[in-house]
Amino acid sequence: ARANPHAEQEAWEAEQMKKTHVTKVGAQDAGAAVPQYDYIFEDTMDFVKADMLAGNIEELFETAEQRRKKEAEARAAAAKSEREKIAVGRSQLPVYPYRDQLLKAVEEHQILIIVAETGAGKTTQVPQYLHEGGYSAAGKIGCTQPRRVAAMSVAARVAYEMGVKLGNEVGYSIRFEDCTSDKTILKYMTDGMLLREFLSEPDLASYSVMMIDEAHERTLHTDVLFGLVKDIARFRPDLKLLISSATLDAEKFSEYFDYAPIFKIPGRRYPVDIYFTKAPEADYIDAAVQAVMRIHVLEPDGDVLVFLTGQEEIEAMEEMLRQRMRGKGTQLAEMIICPIYANLPSELQAKIFEPTPPGARKIVLATNIAETSLTIDGIKYVVDPGFSKQNSYNPRTGMESLVVTPVSKASANQRAGRAGRTSAGKCFRLYTAHSYENEMEDNTVPEIQRTNLGNVVLMLKSLGIHDLMNFDFMDPPPAETLLRALEQLYALGALNDKGELTKLGRRMAEFPLDPLLAKTLLASETYKVSQQIATVCAMVSVGSSIFYRPKDKAVYADNAHRNFARGGVGDHMALLAVYDGWAESGFSTQWCYENYIQVRSMKRARDIRDQLVGLMERVEIEMVGDPTDIDAIKKAIASGFFYHTAQLRKDGSYRTVKHPMTVNLHPSSSLNPPRREGQPIIQALPRWVVYHELVLTSKAFMRTISEIQPQWLVEIAPHYYDRKELLDAEGAGKKVPKGAKARAAMDVAE
Ligand code: CDP
Ligand code: MG
Numbered sequence: 103a104r105a106n107p108h109a110e111q112e113a114w115e116a117e118q119m120k121k122t123h124v125t126k127v128g129a130q131d132a133g134a135a136v137p138q139y140d141y142i143f144e145d146t147m148d149f150v151k152a153d154m155l156a157g158n159i160e161e162l163f164e165t166a167e168q169r170r171k172k173e174a175e176a177r178a179a180a181a182k183s184e185r186e187k188i189a190v191g192r193s194q195l196p197v198y199p200y201r202d203q204l205l206k207a208v209e210e211h212q213i214l215i216i217v218a219e220t221g222a223g224k225t226t227q228v229p230q231y232l233h234e235g236g237y238s239a240a241g242k243i244g245c246t247q248p249r250r251v252a253a254m255s256v257a258a259r260v261a262y263e264m265g266v267k268l269g270n271e272v273g274y275s276i277r278f279e280d281c282t283s284d285k286t287i288l289k290y291m292t293d294g295m296l297l298r299e300f301l302s303e304p305d306l307a308s309y310s311v312m313m314i315d316e317a318h319e320r321t322l323h324t325d326v327l328f329g330l331v332k333d334i335a336r337f338r339p340d341l342k343l344l345i346s347s348a349t350l351d352a353e354k355f356s357e358y359f360d361y362a363p364i365f366k367i368p369g370r371r372y373p374v375d376i377y378f379t380k381a382p383e384a385d386y387i388d389a390a391v392q393a394v395m396r397i398h399v400l401e402p403d404g405d406v407l408v409f410l411t412g413q414e415e416i417e418a419m420e421e422m423l424r425q426r427m428r429g430k431g432t433q434l435a436e437m438i439i440c441p442i443y444a445n446l447p448s449e450l451q452a453k454i455f456e457p458t459p460p461g462a463r464k465i466v467l468a469t470n471i472a473e474t475s476l477t478i479d480g481i482k483y484v485v486d487p488g489f490s491k492q493n494s495y496n497p498r499t500g501m502e503s504l505v506v507t508p509v510s511k512a513s514a515n516q517r518a519g520r521a522g523r524t525s526a527g528k529c530f531r532l533y534t535a536h537s538y539e540n541e542m543e544d545n546t547v548p549e550i551q552r553t554n555l556g557n558v559v560l561m562l563k564s565l566g567i568h569d570l571m572n573f574d575f576m577d578p579p580p581a582e583t584l585l586r587a588l589e590q591l592y593a594l595g596a597l598n599d600k601g602e603l604t605k606l607g608r609r610m611a612e613f614p615l616d617p618l619l620a621k622t623l624l625a626s627e628t629y630k631v632s633q634q635i636a637t638v639c640a641m642v643s644v645g646s647s648i649f650y651r652p653k654d655k656a657v658y659a660d661n662a663h664r665n666f667a668r669g670g671v672g673d674h675m676a677l678l679a680v681y682d683g684w685a686e687s688g689f690s691t692q693w694c695y696e697n698y699i700q701v702r703s704m705k706r707a708r709d710i711r712d713q714l715v716g717l718m719e720r721v722e723i724e725m726v727g728d729p730t731d732i733d734a735i736k737k738a739i740a741s742g743f744f745y746h747t748a749q750l751r752k753d754g755s756y757r758t759v760k761h762p763m764t765v766n767l768h769p770s771s772s773l774n775p776p777r778r779e780g781q782p783i784i785q786a787l788p789r790w791v792v793y794h795e796l797v798l799t800s801k802a803f804m805r806t807i808s809e810i811q812p813q814w815l816v817e818i819a820p821h822y823y824d825r826k827e828l829l830d831a832e833g834a835g836k837k838v839p840k841g842a843k844a845r846a847a848m849d850v851a852e
Pocket of ligand 1: 195218219220221222223224225226227255256258259455474475476477478479
């Protein structure tokens, strides 16, 4: 016998690899009837030839897998009623055989760690088992999710399985949207919402069970919840606590929860072949489009899941795919494109779960949400560009931004695993095996260690937790980040110099908003523009784009949008003008179409605004306003965002004031000046600005910007800015933009 039974195959594969652009790893059965394809990124697809190929492949793939699938379908069809079908489906999930053991374990232990692979049924089944096991008699069964879409869609699924109306027995609660009632016994919610519930119910008295789900994601809020639930479990022995995770290294969770037992549910996973590109890809969206087309043309039936970093990328890719499919109706199978991202309107979310009709192929374009939070059946191919959008925070400069970052190996492997849930699958990684081995981190850094903690510190302070340095964090945040958060809250006036919550801070904590926005809302009272600021805060909280800018009508759209920012009033005022215009039209959909405004975003803005106004009334802010008092509106904004101040430099870029860093106007900002011979006219740029947020792509861009006067800063944040410092900066600035000198002199004289 030979020492290595696979030697021949390995040699053959090595030979193949030299010939093609692909490196292939992990294939166990390549020697069998599985055909090998060159996986080439050059855009040289020949559809006619490929069509023939696809025909051949289908024959080869008429295998056991497909027979199994057919049998399962036949069984489901034989089930008499809808309810029977649901029961059959539920009983096929990997957690099902462990139902009774699981209930017994929960009975015996107060805290239990549950580990099972994604799609095993943790999120949808375990709360139902607990309900069937009688736990809902003593209180609600809560289940947290790191992502809002997951909370909504999982709740909808469970309501369907239980045959009840969503919002009655089964409901969900996410920021700005409460879909629960007095009847609700199974409550899905974002981890951030449970954190807020602690403010009104510090012992979670209305719950009998709390399941902290997707614990492996280690979001900021989940990490803080760990500390809080661990604490209340001590004085509420009747409360059952479940911590569930999709990754197998649960020892850390167990250890943290005083060595709570781990309940492991064995997973079912089919093999997934992994392909890497041979050379790095310059444009991963473009490469992803080509990979999807390649799969669509060459590979047998099975849906495709593509991981992108956000809504914009998803929309861009959707458009590119549509273009590629145009006119190919007769040559290629139907392609059903399903986007899924955090702000996807709920009526479109259901679409991704609909079974793919025979002969068609579903292409799911998803953010990280599909990595573990959502399971979509039928996925056989994964396309992984290897990036996600992550918070990044520099405690030294207080600079916070969302950055497109390479994912960790753990993430990449979770992603690949999504291809092998119901049958063998393939994962196409749009990066090289070399970068996987050498450039990617093993694990994602927990969010708590790379984000601004202002919000969480304000919340913990409101819960009466003062000694944050000694709070029981699973992985403590850097001390510098905590100090910076305390300092920021002090500068905002939310904490006094002893680090205690002030009256202002207490009022700020009422709002489910970032402290900077909460402060802005409260400052609107002083400047008597609470109506307008409520609108601005709602508009910046929408999360999806307000402005609609289709490529083929970009000129019309830009013209329409320019109307809202007339007179260089800035982006915040433009948002206000959009909302007020829409309100004046009687919230008309037609008005949105005419002005190239996204109707859905506006509806959401209206919902958020209604809720903010409700909260403002609760903390007794008088709702008054004058839409023409632009300075008052901007001063209110600056009262919250004085941290985000930048000053113009001679080259047309900006420099942040306190901790110098170069930043730029985002191309979408209405403050971008007209251009002469392709160059911006620097004299027309505002000299001092506040910005809402920073986005890092090729450069650091400020997004949603308003011009301010530097002397406001002294008025607004006297303990943060001193007059002399600003005058010095102003003096230095004066030398710079020619022609702006006169204006600068006037500014200082004012
Ligand atoms: O939480 P875990 O990853 O263990 O699994 P789950 O989310 O409970 O999913 C169990 C099953 O429910 C999967 O087969 C999903 O496809 C299905 N499901 C669904 O059809 N629709 C949803 N909105 C959520 C789950
Ligand atoms: Mg889950």
